[in-house]
Amino acid sequence: MKNALLKIGSLLAGLLLVQIPTGHAEEAPRTIIVMDGSGSMWGQIDGRPKLEIAREAVADVLTRLPAEQELGLIAYGHRSKGNCGDIELIVPPGKNTGQTVVGAVNAMRFLGKTPLSAAVRQAAEALRYGEESATVVLVTDGLETCEADPCALASELEAAGVNFTAHVVGFGLSKEDGAQVACLAENTGGRYIQASNTADLTDALTQTVAAQQTAPETAPVALPEAVISAPSTAAIATTIDVEWTGPNNAEDYLEIVPARTSEVVSGSRNYAYTREGSPARLLVPANEGDYLVRYIWSGPEGRKVLATAPLTVSDSEFAIFLPEGPIQMGSTISVRWKGPDGPGDYLAIRKRDDADAGDISYAYTTDTNPAEIVVPNVPGDFELLYIVEGSGERRAGVSVPLKIVEGEVSLRAAPLVRPGATVSVRWEGPGSSQDYIDIVPSNHTETSGELTYAYIGGAGPGPRELGAPTEPGNYLIRYLSEGAGGRRVLASIPLSVDPNAPEIPAIAMVEATFDVPGDFAGTAIQWSAVPLPGQSTAPEAWAMNEFVTGPVTQQFESGTYAVRGDAADVVFTGEVTISSDGQNRFVILPDETQAPAGSIDLVPSKPGSDNLGEDTGYLCEGPAPCPITDGSTGLSFMLPAGWSTDYPTTEGYTRGAQAAGDVFPPRVNFFRTGTNDALVLGPRQWVAMNGPCEEMGALGPFCMFESTDPQVLAAYQFVKATLKWDPPQDQSSLDRGCVDDDGHGPDACENGMEAEAKAFSDYSHRCLPGDRTVQNCDMRDGATNLSFHLPEDWVAEVEPSSPFPRAEFAQQAGSAHSIWLNPKDWPLGDRGCFLTRVGQLCLDPDSVDEALDGVRQTLQFTLTTGEVLRRCGDEECDFSHPNPALSGRLPALWSVEVGRPLPDGRISTWFWDRDRAGNFKLIGLNQPDGDNCLEAGEGQILCEYTPYISTDEFDLIRENLKVSAAASSGIRTLAPAEFDRALSIVRGN
Structure with a gap:
């Protein structure tokens, strides 16, 4: 359906292209373009940043405007991050300003938030909308992020304006997001136009910015007749049948739009081609309100509305919300639902238009919302129903159409191996928990009787290891789906077993580099890369435990990865494909839709709340994973959002071992908040029925209690990829007692827990969870003008000195880690000291680990008493x-x-x-x-x-x-x- 919608959007844009006339123009209202300058404009469409596409479209349209048309420009989010007041009238409205606006857009930076409502208000006021005709054209790629209501603003401006119109161009917005800003246009009599590429954006600006011309009078084309019959009311997210008669041209369709919509180009909430027959089945919007069902004719003069019928959408006791995009056969989907949630209620999949069809697959609503349900492993048209299991009766509360597509299923492995060799099989397919890969003789046709097999579910997206048969011969490697409706072979490839086969070569690794745009050079970033599921290759996940500035280079296996860079106040994301024959240098763009790294709660939560008790060591509240370094054990890892741990320990398992002072590799338990899901590093005893384990070298086994939940599987792989152990050189000096109940820090450790030990709250600069003296931890000391970036979980104290300030930087994570700037008395001479722009930065060279040296590098790079001119x-x-x-x-x-x-x-x-x-x-x-x-x-x-x-x-x-x-x-x-x-x-x- 999504692809069909995109196709319709492109078709509408092409058919409604309006050429800018060169003849006599009617006097057009004064216009201001409101241009989105937020950080999300770094997002890409067809491999190009949206900001580049916007600049190109603006130049294409505005350089062809008539000189007499009055035009201006307002931008928002283009000068600073996180500032809802960052709105600027760059070009006041005036004649012959097209080229000036083009130059201003080309010079814009794209950094901040999306205060689109306030920007439209300022544009209206600059146009004196209460005194004369005024038009505002908003180009946005995101929703309001500054706590304003664009719909209410539109109603206010429409009521107070003489002849005020706002057009909205949704640039790269989803259909759902577009519906949330379309009201700004619809409530002022304007247009909402969806633009998903360069041509769409150029057409949208042409239609909204270009002055309308007097067209020569031509004989109108006679409109054919059409009649539609539709229900007058319907509940949210249900389907309705609409009967129709009409010309039934190849591209005619029926659609549902808001009742105020007057233009054909409006962004349909749902549609169905007339060529699919009468009645047409339409999915009702998920929001209450008044709508129109319309017949759209594709005639010689473009698309015309031939018939309409009113539709009132009301709330409902029942609703089902399917995931976006095509649904692959045999896959497991997550379905949100609304209903009474009785003890026997469930969701069911049945064959569409078959009154006698039974339930192919089901999931009880009492289990969870959203519910996870396995779809049939054959393509076709089905329906998903909410079934009420009442007293003595069973009825369907609501049903929605469910289209299953074939999707991509493939296998890849060495075609020739030795008897008994380990065969690594890479796969792409539905990936449901009960799917599996097997090896059978080449003439085997049954779906059972395998020689060996490995389940897809339970171990993430990586390759599956199977033992080759010991007898030489020809075999098949198969992918079998246990999707709803029975077991089915979805793919197979040949395998030959021969004693003379060559050794299977090792996996080749290639070098890849991640960096950020020049506007963000010098930003301290923590990087991670997670392989996307469904690849024929299945590389390992990778993540950093420290923040670094500048490009980062790492060895990877070829494949496609989701890359994320977390900084103090911005997140960078992107998908990259690393290959042995590519340059593999990637600039990862900022992503305004992502929140910066999650917070880490180092204080135990109240016992009994959300499964968190007094032994809670670390909690990641999200929305992003949290970097954890436990100072007492030297264990570090990335903790997924919504997970917690108990306190890591290296104590002996028995009292005798503890009394003897034996130190073991760190042990820690990971818990998913609000569930019974758990991971265990270093279990004392573990039986195979608990779930799978993998050896982690010196850390020992890392285990997972059996689960088929994709989120648990992903968390296991992510934590496993980031586990790291740097044992402290002096275990006793790094005891957790360095942080007492009063919050005393490293000074307490170094001074034997003295009564006067300094608390973290006593430091004037703090970057602590819930206690940040500056939100993004970019510090500037007022007394000395010293500025620096303070890493997460660190505090600092600065004192005046000549010629440069002195400072102490201390780690909060329960250790004696400290770094000094220009210390008075440094006992080691030049050892452990590094040059900065403001003197020497010193730390004990005998206790430096990778994390501490990373902090030193960040401070060395950012410490200054000056002002950065250019990066x-x-x-x-x-x-x-x-x-x-x-x-x-x-x-x-x-x-x-x-x-x-x-x-x-x-x-x-x-x-x-x-x-x-x-x-x-x-x-x-x-x-x-x-x-x-x-x-x-x-x-x-x-x-x-x-x-x-x-x-x-x-x-x-x-x-x-x-x-x-x-x-x-x-x-x-x-x-x-x-x-x-x-x-x-x-x-x-």
Whole structure:
């Protein structure tokens, strides 16, 4: 159905294309385009970001506008993230402004939220809608995200305006989302137009922005007659039969639309082609209200409404909501329902239009909502019913049509193996819990009698391992579906067993790199990649336990992955295909529909609430997975949203072992909130009937209680892929007692739990669950102007000092992890210290683990008392600043600060980058005590402060640098006092 809807949408857009006339124009109302500048415009359509498509369509339409048409531009979400007030009138309405609007749209950034209602209101006010005719054209790819009601706004503007009209272009919106913003157009007499590609968007702007022209009078085409007969009332989400007579052209159809709809291009709630016969069956919308059933004729002048019938949609005791998209035979679907939920009520699938048909598959409503139900493993037309099991009776409360498609089913394995070898079979198919893969002789035709088999369900989307027969010969590998209606072979491939077969080669790994757009360069991100289900290959999931900035490179097996990058205030998502013959460098775009990483509750919840008791160690409330690092055991993993754990432990299993001080690999239990689902790392005893286990090296077995729930299977695979153990060097010093009931932190650990130990709440900068001093944890200390990004679960205290501030950074997760900026007395000399733009960052080199070093890298990259001027993306970029005047060119991925004037009239600044290996690279302009110093213009000295800087990078900055002020040329010799001060700055003394 979804594909058919898209086809209709494209057809309507093509038939209703309006050419902009070149003759005499009627006077058109003044118009403002309201352009969506939110971060979701980075989403892709046909492999291109929506923002690129929007720019192209705007340029195509507006450069052909008549000069006398008055046009303006308002943008929202284009200057800052998370700001509902980010709305700007960029181009006031005026004549001959088309090219100005094009240039403004091309210069827009796409960053923030979607305050579309407030933006439309500002556009109406800028047009003086209460005094003269005004038209607003809203282009949006998302719904309102700033707690406003676009429908109420439309009614208000319509009532107060002289002749106010709002058109809405839903760019890439789903049919359901489009219905939520269509009221903004429908309540003002405007159009809602769905645009799903470049051509659609160009057509939509042509129809709404371009001035209407006086068309030559032509003899109208006589409209044929049509009659429709439909019920006057219907309940939500039910189906109705509509009888009709009419011309029945090839593309004629019946549709249901809101009652206020006057245009043909409106975004049908549902439709059926007349060629499918009378009566036509239409699915009623899921929202109450007044609608029209319409006959749409596809005639020589475009589509025309030939007949209408009113339809009132009311709420219902019953409703069934099917998942979107095609439903594959043999699959398990999730169905939301509405009904009385009696003790015997159930959902049933039956053959459509067969009065004697029995239940093919069923699921009781008492089990869950949504309900999981297995569909037939043959394609065809069926129906899904809500069955009420009353006292002495059984009746259907509601039914909806259910179309089952064949879908993709395939197998892939080595065609020739040795006797008894392990055969790895990759599969694509319905993937239901009882489906399985087997091996049978080549002439075997029965659906039973297999030599060996492996279930699809219970182990996720990966390959299935089967033992090859020991006897040489020809065999078949088969995919068997246990879908509703009986067992059926869906696919098979030949297998030859031969003692002389070659060894099966190892899986090849390829390198892939993930990065973000240039606008987000320098953002600290935690990456993960999960293979999409249904692939012929089934690679492993991968995730990082730390936040990093810059591109990330990792080895992967070829395949298609869902990639996610979690930052403090933005989420990046995308699907990528990694192949051995591709470049495999991917820019992952921001996704406004996703919330940043879930919160981690380190405080036990109240006993008895949602299955959480006093032993709850970690809770991920979602909506995204939470990175967990347990300081007491060194165990880290990603905790899925909606899951919790008890406290990880390395204690012995028995009192004797505990008394002896034996330390074991970490053990921990994972619980799915509100259910009995559980995963276990390191169980003491485990029997096979409990469920499957996999060995995790030094961590021992990781087990799952038997389940066919896809969410549990996915959680098991995700946690397994992210489990990591870095045992603390000094187990006793990392005891959980470092955090007492008063919230005392690392100071308590280091000072023996003294009464005066410092609590986390005493730190002035905090990035803690439920206690963030700044929402996105990008800190700036008011007293010293020191800014930095504080990682999750860390706190900081900053104190003034000269020439640079001092600071302590401490981890909240129950350990003594701390990092110091410019410490007063550092006992290790230069050991453990790293150069930053504001002095030295120091940590104990003997206790550094990967997580702590990742925090050090983040701080080293972000610490500054200046202001970032420009960050480059994947390509070189120019920078410029007027006061103090500084301009030039940066290598890809490099950054530069705004310059600072020195007493001698010169300007100082820093240039920096961090490469893939995490190495910090720093170049200074007119900064003291650098290496490899060269002139960069008269009196300007450019020096290196770290290794790893390439000659090309240094030369690009040096050769393009322009500074307004100049001093004496040549490298100036520092006086002894200046030299001592320079050393002091670099060393942090």
